[in-house]
Amino acid sequence: MNSVSQRPLMLITxxxxxxxxxxxxxxxxxxxxxxxxxVSNQAAAHAITADVEAAGRRALAVRADxxxxxxxxxxxxxxDREFGRIDVLVNNxxxxxxxxxxxxxxxxxxxxxxxxxxxxxMLYAQQAAKRMSTRAHGRGGVVINISSASARLGSxxxxxxxxxxxxxxxxxxxxxxxxVAREGIRVCCIRPGHIYTEMHASGGEPGRVDRVKxxxxxxxxxxxxxxxxxxxxxASEEASFITGTFLDxxxxx
Numbered sequence: 001m002n003s004v005s006q007r008p009l010m011l012i013t014x015x016x017x018x019x020x021x022x023x024x025x026x027x028x029x030x031x032x033x034x035x036x037x038x039v040s041n042q043a044a045a046h047a048i049t050a051d052v053e054a055a056g057r058r059a060l061a062v063r064a065d066x067x068x069x070x071x072x073x074x075x076x077x078x079x080d081r082e083f084g085r086i087d088v089l090v091n092n093x094x095x096x097x098x099x100x101x102x103x104x105x106x107x108x109x110x111x112x113x114x115x116x117x118x119x120x121x122m123l124y125a126q127q128a129a130k131r132m133s134t135r136a137h138g139r140g141g142v143v144i145n146i147s148s149a150s151a152r153l154g155s156x157x158x159x160x161x162x163x164x165x166x167x168x169x170x171x172x173x174x175x176x177x178x179x180v181a182r183e184g185i186r187v188c189c190i191r192p193g194h195i196y197t198e199m200h201a202s203g204g205e206p207g208r209v210d211r212v213k214x215x216x217x218x219x220x221x222x223x224x225x226x227x228x229x230x231x232x233x234x235a236s237e238e239a240s241f242i243t244g245t246f247l248d249x250x251x252x253x
Contacts, residue, residue, distance in 0.1 A: 004084035007057065010235070011035045011079065011086055013066060013124060014093030016045040018197030019146065022224035023090055023231050024048050028055035030232055035079055037064040037093060058083070066093045066120025067112070076127040085139070088235045089128040091121035091169075092146045098204045099158045110161050117165035121145055122172060125187075129176075133183040140184025142235045145173050146227075149193040149250045159203060166191075170246065177244035186243040188234045193250025195222040217252030 010027045014020045015036025024034045025048070034052045038045035038061060045061035052059035060082060064071040079086055094117045097109050125143050132141030147170050150163035170189055177187035194216060200208040209221035230249045233239060 007033045008087035009033045009083045009085050010088040012090040013037045016041050019224045019227045020092040021048050022228040025051050026228040026232050028052040028057040033058040035060045037062055067115040069123055072123050086131050088142045090144045096162045096203045101157050102160050113161050114165050118168045132185050135183045143187045145169050145189045147189050147191045149191050189246045190230055191248045192227045193253050
């Protein structure tokens with residue numbers, strides 16, 4: 001399909017589970033066609049595209065590693081061919097590693113976390129902006145970076161490398177939002193707090209949200225759908241004068 005689709009398109013990186021999957025489903029319900037990326041779990045990704053199609057929208061799942069510029073470039077070429085547009089980029093893909101003090105974190109782990117969590121979103125934003133920018137005859141668009149409350153809190157003795165990577169993503173959000181503000185592109189950032197997703201298992205503690213929920217002012221962990229609603233709001237015209245802004249979805253923590 002070479003003609004431009006009439007429906008807006010949302011690209012969600014890391015869209016096969018957790019916040020990304022919830023965002024894909026909600027985006028379809030709100031009228032978006034949806035492209036998601038995944039790295040390993042093809043079955044989960046295809047389950048999400050099936051949900052999007054069941055809502056009457058077009059869907060595509062593409063294997064793309066955020067650490068590989070060539071895979072990202074190929075993904076955008078596929079979007080150009082299949083949809084002919086991109087309206088919203090949600091930089092959701094991110095990785096975490098086993099809870100650890102800094103002294104036990106390897107260089108390879110630091111490098112991989114920064115490559116996926118910082119350089120990856122910058123590469124995606126670079127490709128999206130080339131297509132969205134009114135300077136390049138695009139129709140504008142929105143980039144939403146998914147950070148973490150850990151960027152403010154630091155995650156001592158757990159994941160200081162992850163927290164530091166999210167801090168870098170936030171600084172990128174600030175700079176990039178100002179760079180493209182007059183080109184029809186809004187750039188915002190969401191900081192989820194303790195959300196019930198599979199990510200905590202990657203850090204070695206699947207029950208982490210329940211362990212810390214009493215430290216959250218609202219007294220509970222968040223659901224992926226609650227983060228998705230914030231993403232869809234920032235992507236919408238209701239947020240038309242908002243850019244360079246950070247929205248905490250943390251239950252008050």
